[in-house]
Amino acid sequence: MKTKNNYTNTDQLITKITAWIAGVIAVGLAVWGIISLVQLYNYEDTNDAQVEEYINPITSRVGGFIKEIKYEENQEVKKGDTLLIIDNSEYQLQQEEAEAALSNAQAQISVLESNVLTTSKVSQASQSQIASAKAKLVRQQQDYDRYSKLFKVESATQQQLENSKAALDVATSEYQAAQENYQASLSKVNDIRSQKGVYEAEIKRRKALLNRGKLEVSYTVIRAPYHGKMGRRTIQQGQQIQIGQTLAYIVNQEAGKWVIANFKETQIAKMRVNGTAEITADAFPGQTFKGAIVSLSPATGARFSLLPPDNSTGNFVKIVQRIPVKIKLTESKEVVDQLRAGMNVNVKISKD
Structure with a gap:
């Protein structure tokens, strides 16, 4: 009889614990559901977004042999700094x-x-x-x-x-x-x-x-066109170059950074210029960057591709298209400098 009472107490304890856990889970799911519904109602979000920055090629306007190389990979340069010297x-x-x-x-x-x-x-x-x-x-x-x-x-x-x-x-x-x-x-x-x-x-x-x-x-002295940061170095001293040859790439730090977020066409109805945006980067979990909508693309991304689709061929399959949205980062330069061109980010835009 004593063993039966002990079993009953243990069973009751397990039942209570299970009930509490189930209650907590239910409350958690309810809170998550409510938050998700609120987010869905008030925001449009996408993970099809990347950080963009002007990356321009440095080309040669004359041909010849490279006499000196004055920069290193990933080096920050200022406008007018000498990058290359060609034998003149x-x-x-x-x-x-x-x-x-x-x-x-x-x-x-x-x-x-x-x-x-x-x-x-x-x-x-x-x-x-x-x-x-x-x-x-x-x-x-x-x-x-x-x-x-x-x-x-x-x-x-x-x-x-x-x-x-x-x-x-x-x-x-x-x-x-x-x-x-x-x-x-x-x-x-x-x-x-x-x-x-x-x-x-x-x-x-x-x-x-x-x-x-x-x-x-x-032209035999090639200088930095603006403040920026040099990319990968692919040339060597003594190498012969031709007119118009790309010698290096420079990231334009004067123009700043922005995000191109590709939203579905069903998401852009309430988006407006100067609308606020929140950006989270995969590289910095838990950190949020502020931004503002600069412009919406006049056409879908597919229309700017090398071979845009032609629906008049008879092989039409309706696919939800995406509209590129340009978002300017409004954080301070020190905060924005953490991001790099090409990084994947998540963007959330308010519907207000």
Whole structure:
């Protein structure tokens, strides 16, 4: 009889404990259910989200051999810091050649101006010869007129008249020649001056070539375009590179970080710009990051793919599409710096 009473007490104790445990579980499930319902009613969430950041390639604008590498993997750099130096020997020679060609073209202008001055003086001399030839012509004309009068009154011989006529013809020819020489000298001056435009155009071309040479020399020093952090290093000193070749990647820390959350099309009805968001990262369990909606994509993610689906083919199967939502992280820089581009995160957005 005593054993039966002991069994009964133990059984009652187990029953009470089981009841309490069941009650606690039931209460826990009820609380979890209520919280889930509240969350479902007030929030939209997704785990299809990642941290994004501008990651841009560093490319070369000239070809050559890498002379020096000034950065290491994962190194923080500031805008203007030297990353790479390319051997500039060939580009330096081209620049010097362009400088010499420009100096030669500028010297041609000086020679041209000197020729203009010389030819102008020759033209002035020709103008003086015209005056002299004209005076001689006037004198010979007077002599011829005098001999003509004397010949009519038989005071001069036929020979004297003919000699005077010949002298007059010579003076006339010399006067015409002097005028033609003067006109020719003026034309020559104009011809030389017209060449100045050609030389000035050549100087402009040479200056452009020199500036291009200087630009190419400057391209041999590759600098950081902004504050950022370098990615993986894949090049070595002495390696030959080509124009446009990607040499490194830099993470732009000036532009900040954001999250791209891909919500189902059935979830975005009440989402608005500047709506609040809560972000939790798999890398930092228990820590919540604040954010705000910046924009909603104008199309589904599938539409931006390389081969967007075409439902007009007849093989239509309705699949819930996802809309990318851009969320700006509003935490302080120190907090946001914990996150890295590509990290998986969970996003929860209020429906209010």
